[in-house]
Amino acid sequence: MDRIDDGLLKALLRKVDSLGQRAQEQKRRKVKIMEVCGTHTVSFARSGITSLVGSYLDLRSGPGCPVCVTHQQDLDRMFALAKLKDTLIVTFGDMLRVPGTFTTLETEKARGAKVHICYSPLEAVDLAAQNPSYNVILLSIGFETTAPTIAATLLQAAEAGLSNFYLYPALKMVPPALLALLQDGGCDLDGLILPGHVSTVLGSEAFHFVGRFGIPAVVAGFEPLELLMGLYVLLRMINEERAAVENAYSHVVRAKGNLSAQRLINLCFEEEPVTHWRGLGPIPSSGYRLAERYAAFDVRTRYELHTPPVEARPRCRCGDIITGKISPFECPLFNKGCTPSDPAGPCMVSSEGACSAYYQYMLR
């Protein structure tokens, strides 16, 4: 970071400090703000902002970490697929160490499962073409940000006429989850930091419903300057007791979003009536399934998957953490029965997980 930025950052931090302290005095408690997106949690912690504003802001994590909200049963089924002799799993690296009920992908890979860590989902198409004797399965985990690239991959595979290419669809939508969380009303938030990347695809208008709940919200970016700008805009609204959805990331996010990305999503996917989220439970119209014309690419049409019903790990409070009810420090397992080298839940593993960020950057 160069020196001009430095001065600007410090000046903006002073403004945030003064607005935040004023709001805290008015409320006689810390101002409770949820960052919906896991990348925000990590960026705040990594830049040191979480600790700098910690005396007056209580930052809570939200459901915006795709690995963290993937249902245990989906994880178990994906890992069961990895164990089959004729499958080749393609996944982003952050899934490798996520604990299922019985195993992890990393363990199965060590035992001989074919697991390919990809940098781009498109690698799955080449792998399917090069390995005709394997069924190549792309683990499709993510939100509106990941869905367009998965869609583009699917279209390429369809065009190439590949009969050994499959998806395990577990793509989810952020706005319905946020709506469910606000309707649940459990965590009396003073403000929301809306996900910057998801908003890039959907547009800031996709989050206008937040206004109905009387909670100010801001779309923010991820660099320190953008994080502070987001806090500044949000705290100004909180002080003015004005609940609106403002866009502090307008150099990237448009009101209507990225229309071609949306077209890709709509071409390949349709809404699933109900999707099960880890920690949040069933949420209507919150997940993507393959559109009818591509339904044969769903790996669940190829293999019948039976995994035993699962119960959440006792005492693991991932669910409360990703709904902002508690901070990772309040989980009884944090840094005791759950560490990055021996994780109890995905929040301690994912690069966007709240527990991983707090362990890596905030633990003293």
Next chain:
Amino acid sequence: MSTSNTRQEVIVSSHGDGGLLTHELLQRIFFPAFSNQWLDQAGDAAVLTLDNQRLAMTTDSFVVSPLFFPGGDIGKLAVCGTVNDLIVSGAQPLWLSAAFILPEGMPRRMLEAVVQSMADTARGLRLPIITGDTKVADNGGPENLFISTTGIGLVHTGADLHPGNIEPSDVVIVSGTIGDHGAAILSARLGLAPQDSPTSDCAPLNFVFTKLQPLFPEIKVMRDPTRGGIATTLIELASSGKVDLVLEESSIPIKPKVKAVADLLGVDPYYLASEGKALLVVKQEAADAVLRLLREHPQGEESAVIGVAEPGKGNVYLRTSLGGTRQLRMLAGTPLPRIC
């Protein structure tokens, strides 16, 4: 820990990343089984005394994908890695051995290119490769070449390099930009266009030895921040216990392309490997002289003071440009990207 969530009954890839799981293997399996006075020094090389001369011996194995990357290849890496472990132990490299496990199906031309690169790098250092071994195994693909090199060097009489020497007010110096090698490998795997890709800094550090030998008594310890990056290396140095190392984020030299790749992949550049850089902890009063000497060489032009030792408990902290402080911790698992 009595109960484990994901107990690893098999060796997994994270056991080889130099982070927490690697350390767990070393502490639970290797050190107890082999324990002796030389191994237990736990340095980059073992220092052996023979007829009043101190010899340093080190060994290293190399696996890298892709075998050829911008700025180097596995052959050059296999020579430089072992040479650099000797240099940062204060030793002049004298001899090298090389063992190969060749994968069945490897194109002959590829092997020739790797071996030629090793020979060129060693010849440039006037360093003979004096013995070797070759085996062929079904390693699961023609790119799975394994090379092990062992090096023996003569420790400089003025060198007494040990992390236990670090005292408060000592300063931390790095001999150039960080994370170049790690970022180059990640970009090669990502398939970034060459103009956007960082180049590996893979290079021998013999200039560090030549330039700094008059100042060895002022140098407390040296390391080359390879696997696990400067974060992991400094955590290992600090964990000797009596000091904290506090880094100033804005003074850590990093190339814009390396920063861009790290940002793109969401990985922390402090954990990305360098293969041609030295980290030094030196007496405060010697810092200027060390910097001046390092900067005289083209490979050391961007040397910088990046931190200071303070009384503490063996932790490493990073002060961000905003004034926040965060602790750098050893990673559990290679930082693997999610792109969204």
